[in-house]
Amino acid sequence: MSWKIDRGLFKYDFTDYHAVLCVTVDADVKDIRKRYLKIARRLHPDSNASASAAEKQLATELLSKWVNPAYEKLSADRTRTEYMVVLSQMGKRLVQESSSVELNTDLARQLASVPNVDHVYKSAIAKIAETQYDSLEKVLQIVAYVSELNLVYLMRTAGKSFAASQQATQSKINTSVPTPNKATNTPPPAPPAPPKEDSVAIQYLRRAQELLGKNQLAQARVELQDAIKLEPNNSRCHSLIGVVYLKQNQSTMAKVHFDRALQLDPNDETALKGKRVLEQALGQKPGSSKVASSSNGGKQPDKSGNGGLFGGLFGGKKK
Structure with missing residues (x-):
């Protein structure tokens, strides 16, 4: 199993511990601890008695390599404060570099433009958390998905408005579509649809x-x-x-x-x-x-x- 994630905040050489635990970026320590304990019970060997040896090994690795470090970073006052400072700076940096930010999922694109961003974001994170660790093979894929939502939320709370950039992107798409063949009056082929992931x-x-x-x-x-x-x-x-x-x-x-x-x-x-x-x-x-x-x-x-x-x-x- 590959442990590399190249989407969301991870793409910017930043480990998104909030995505690992699937908690909002403004979650308090109490909620973080509650979420950690739930994941830890799910990944504990006693909870996987009927699992195969490979599944038990994967659960152990997820707990030791991802979940435990995330909880340690976000639960201790000093490390949490340092981490949140870096996270805030990351949001401002992303706003400045917004032209290079790519959103790969429908939900992230919707989050970029919805007016009630707090409600939509927190609702989405809560729902994803319910099944995040149900399939261990897909955990890192879901972590990447959550991290992209975190990225958009950070940019929105840092003052980024996506409306203009979205219109520019749409304009580029429209002007790049080939024109009809004048000789035969046949319509141009439709541009290929981007790959679509399972939505939340x-x-x-x-x-x-x-x-x-x-x-x-x-x-x-x-x-x-x-x-x-x-x-x-x-x-x-x-x-x-x-x-x-x-x-x-x-x-x-x-x-x-x-x-x-x-x-x-x-x-x-x-x-x-x-x-x-x-x-x-x-x-x-x-x-x-x-x-x-x-x-x-x-x-x-x-x-x-x-x-x-x-x-x-x-x-x-x-x-």
């Missing part, structure tokens, strides 16, 4: 699907609302929260999110199926955009007998 929304979606399977609708809706705050253009998030609203008999909200999902992805099967069920329940012809109102404030009666209008479509359990 996938973690929300997995939890929401599990909660939906248990018919825990309120909790599933919270997960998906957080996901949409982080990735407002994720069609899957919108289609699933449409499912939740439909199962809660909130037809108007269900339609809003199904429509949004289909705007983003016209082939989203969940949204297509959800709209058909919704239209049938409201007595509309398929494809109609009109939503009928009812005397109970837009809520429709449960016609499925199994957890709302959507019934067993998503696989919810009967109560």
Whole structure:
């Protein structure tokens, strides 16, 4: 396993201990200790009794090479103070060198421009922390992912505005697209799409699907609302929260999110199926955009007998 990380703050010859522990850069000592103890229990040999020899070895190395040094650096007053001074200087340096900063993930790019940066950043870190050490082989990949979020957050709190740079980048992309062939009037080939990593929304979606399977609708809706705050253009998030609203008999909200999902992805099967069920329940012809109102404030009666209008479509359990 390679121990080298070349993304986020690590790219600038800086060891991002906050990313190793997956805590925010302004976390206090109490939260850092709590997080450390949770990771240490996960990596302790007693917690890996059924693991293979290779997995136990990897857990031990992660604990000794990464987790323990991170905790030692961030828990002691002197070393923590020195580290935070360097971190602050790093943020200011990155602002000055912002033209050379590359953001590789969708979430980092979104964090660069969202107005409520504190909420989005802290929410994302908290969610990632829940599964950071579930797969030991992917830990360093996740650490790199978190470090890129830390980098953006440091730059934002140091006063960096990404709006102008993003517009400049978009302008470069637009002017670099080849023109159509005038002789044949054929359109130019589309520029290759950049590689896309799994977004943090996938973690929300997995939890929401599990909660939906248990018919825990309120909790599933919270997960998906957080996901949409982080990735407002994720069609899957919108289609699933449409499912939740439909199962809660909130037809108007269900339609809003199904429509949004289909705007983003016209082939989203969940949204297509959800709209058909919704239209049938409201007595509309398929494809109609009109939503009928009812005397109970837009809520429709449960016609499925199994957890709302959507019934067993998503696989919810009967109560």
